[in-house]
Amino acid sequence: MKIEIFRESGFVSYERELKDITLLKFLEEIKTKEDNSLAFSSGCRSSVCGSCAVRVNGKEVLACSYKVKDGDKVEPLKNCEVLRDLAVNMDKAYSFNAKAKAWMQEHTSTQGITQDDEKRNEIQSDCILCSSCYSACPVYSVNESFLGPFALTRSWKYVTDKRQDEEYEKIEAVQNSGIWDCTLCNECTVVCPQGISSKADIEKLRAKSAAHGFMDPNFGSFGGGFGGFGGGFDGSPVF
Amino acid sequence: MITDVLIVGAGGAGLMAAIAAKEEGANVLVLTKEYPTRSQTCMAQGGMNAALGNVSEDSVEAHIQNTLKSAHGLADESAVRFMCEEAPKAVEWLDSIGVCFSRTPDAKVAQRKLGGASASRACYAQDYTGLKILHTLYDRCNALEIEMLAEKFLLELVQDDAGTVCGVRVLDIRSGEQEEYYAKSVVLATGGYSRIFGKNSTNSKASSGDGIAVAKKAGAKLLDMEFVQFHPTGLKSSSILISESARGEGGYLLNSKGERFTNELAPRDEVSRAIDAEIKKGEEIFLDIRHLGEEFIEENLPQERKLAKLYENVDPVHELMPIRPVAHYTMGGIEVDSSSKTNLEGLYACGECANHKVHGANRLGGNSLLEIIVFGRQAGTNAAKYGQKRSSFKVNEQSSRVYEFTSSQEHNYDFYALQDEIADLLYEKVGIVRTKSELLEAQQRVLEIKSLLNEMGVRDASQTYNTNLVEFLEFQNKLAVCEVVLESALSRDVSVGAHYIV
Numbered sequence: 001m002k003i004e005i006f007r008e009s010g011f012v013s014y015e016r017e018l019k020d021i022t023l024l025k026f027l028e029e030i031k032t033k034e035d036n037s038l039a040f041s042s043g044c045r046s047s048v049c050g051s052c053a054v055r056v057n058g059k060e061v062l063a064c065s066y067k068v069k070d071g072d073k074v075e076p077l078k079n080c081e082v083l084r085d086l087a088v089n090m091d092k093a094y095s096f097n098a099k100a101k102a103w104m105q106e107h108t109s110t111q112g113i114t115q116d117d118e119k120r121n122e123i124q125s126d127c128i129l130c131s132s133c134y135s136a137c138p139v140y141s142v143n144e145s146f147l148g149p150f151a152l153t154r155s156w157k158y159v160t161d162k163r164q165d166e167e168y169e170k171i172e173a174v175q176n177s178g179i180w181d182c183t184l185c186n187e188c189t190v191v192c193p194q195g196i197s198s199k200a201d202i203e204k205l206r207a208k209s210a211a212h213g214f215m216d217p218n219f220g221s222f223g224g225g226f227g228g229f230g231g232g233f234d235g236s237p238v239f
Numbered sequence: 240m241i242t243d244v245l246i247v248g249a250g251g252a253g254l255m256a257a258i259a260a261k262e263e264g265a266n267v268l269v270l271t272k273e274y275p276t277r278s279q280t281c282m283a284q285g286g287m288n289a290a291l292g293n294v295s296e297d298s299v300e301a302h303i304q305n306t307l308k309s310a311h312g313l314a315d316e317s318a319v320r321f322m323c324e325e326a327p328k329a330v331e332w333l334d335s336i337g338v339c340f341s342r343t344p345d346a347k348v349a350q351r352k353l354g355g356a357s358a359s360r361a362c363y364a365q366d367y368t369g370l371k372i373l374h375t376l377y378d379r380c381n382a383l384e385i386e387m388l389a390e391k392f393l394l395e396l397v398q399d400d401a402g403t404v405c406g407v408r409v410l411d412i413r414s415g416e417q418e419e420y421y422a423k424s425v426v427l428a429t430g431g432y433s434r435i436f437g438k439n440s441t442n443s444k445a446s447s448g449d450g451i452a453v454a455k456k457a458g459a460k461l462l463d464m465e466f467v468q469f470h471p472t473g474l475k476s477s478s479i480l481i482s483e484s485a486r487g488e489g490g491y492l493l494n495s496k497g498e499r500f501t502n503e504l505a506p507r508d509e510v511s512r513a514i515d516a517e518i519k520k521g522e523e524i525f526l527d528i529r530h531l532g533e534e535f536i537e538e539n540l541p542q543e544r545k546l547a548k549l550y551e552n553v554d555p556v557h558e559l560m561p562i563r564p565v566a567h568y569t570m571g572g573i574e575v576d577s578s579s580k581t582n583l584e585g586l587y588a589c590g591e592c593a594n595h596k597v598h599g600a601n602r603l604g605g606n607s608l609l610e611i612i613v614f615g616r617q618a619g620t621n622a623a624k625y626g627q628k629r630s631s632f633k634v635n636e637q638s639s640r641v642y643e644f645t646s647s648q649e650h651n652y653d654f655y656a657l658q659d660e661i662a663d664l665l666y667e668k669v670g671i672v673r674t675k676s677e678l679l680e681a682q683q684r685v686l687e688i689k690s691l692l693n694e695m696g697v698r699d700a701s702q703t704y705n706t707n708l709v710e711f712l713e714f715q716n717k718l719a720v721c722e723v724v725l726e727s728a729l730s731r732d733v734s735v736g737a738h739y740i741v
Contacts, residue, residue: 037698
């Protein structure tokens, strides 16, 4: 099996007699047996630590859960500084979690949380911060300060949490370079290894924002913007 | 850079310590060789013990007794008592900061039964308990504006003239430069050493015992290093963990004849030995959850299904999962007292790198997530208090030299190959069932490999982001830990818990 890996010098071909293995195994084989200088990140190798996201043939995958195919082209994530080969700097991406104020505002009462309440944000709390969505997001080409899909999903996790009494500050935190900058292209949803739809979460944050009197700055004078009051989650304008 | 409390490691224990120290009023800095949220904690699935009695009758006393029994007399009862008494408050606190614990139909935190427990005691968040606790702690750190720096690899502890720990020297992986960070107190929360068993371990590749090796070099005492817990159900070919909750929810262990051969919910050391004995008879061992049904599996064990499909090509709804016991948790670690302090002034430790004497010879399932919260908090609080009493300190300038990497230009040996060799050697000879002669054989080989260190080294010449160098440093740490594991194992002639010697 032959694959190409994008390194500092451009695409480099590697061939190994291996089949039915994960990309991570393939990379480890090359690293330990052929070229010790290959750089990539990995950790748990069971798709829960979020370390090993890369792009294969242009699409974000976790190297530990992707089975390699002949001819695959492997590249580092987009929208992040490449440190070396497939290893990227996540600091900026991670910093958006704090900018979005994605945390529980106050220590709150936990009495009476039902199974239905638990389900409200169960999927959002499955996020492993692998940054696949961040890499796939086209908004960064026009706005480098965009809070981005995972941070906004994280915000929604706390906004919708039954234990969260005070939500205004959180909603306020996602207005600038936040929910209204999203183009609702859905690329984030497509690549998420955990089946999370940040696009849907962003739409729900928009509806919540409207309820708090915030408006889409781009469509402010028309009163609402996309996915607003009616809670239409298909991306079509709702006036 | 000078701070009050410096924490090395950003897993559950490290982040909990950071939060506690910050709440105590200290300035806190967290360093990690990875990124926060990527640590071993995220892999914990089963749950976190607390005698809430939400599902079945339970008591703190029962939790204590179960823990002591599993520890085979090697735990400290007062430490266990403290941990178990704190447990309900720890769960309540995690719940208050947003951990999405699963709930019962009557709106309480749901609990399930794990091996060795007399009641349904493990609180869980679907089967992502560790992940959700870890990420929520990370969010809390952000709320408290705690600074966390990624990709800093611990090289050594910095001590002042009096020998008191006052900082660390790290390798900045990105620049390749060495850096020193000073603090009034240091907390090590660097994780365990299961990866000395290499591919025969459920753990992340990062579990290389760095903090333990570094602390030992500085004079810290290590305790009970021979105790390594083998998890009964790693997937056979990949060692990926299938959570104990699979058995807790009613899964069976079967041999090739399709017969059950052990009590699936006995403590982990017993179940692992039962499986090992069957394997030695030539049997293949399987975990069977088919009878639980697809709907139940999807609701309660979705991650196990996903992992089995991906890494073993079996769908547990319809097929048996081939398994074997693999190294999962290391009970041994840096010895700490009842305030989480090590024998070195200024140095605290918590999490899997520490030994709080609560697991003894065999950890009870569901107690590791509990431990990192209870003792992570204790370590952080006490490190902050210690710092408040320490007004100023002077770093011995002479001691602040550059750490010299042991790396040879000669490449007569490949450390990656030797690392794999040690992994299999340990699994064979320092594993579930041990003999004195095999321990000696393993020791001899480990020492031999150590003596070859000057004939191997880093082939990648890059100054920046040299992961070959980082892996060589991890290899050396693992080797140092192996030595202690073998010494400890050889000094204990009698079988107890996870150390089973015939």
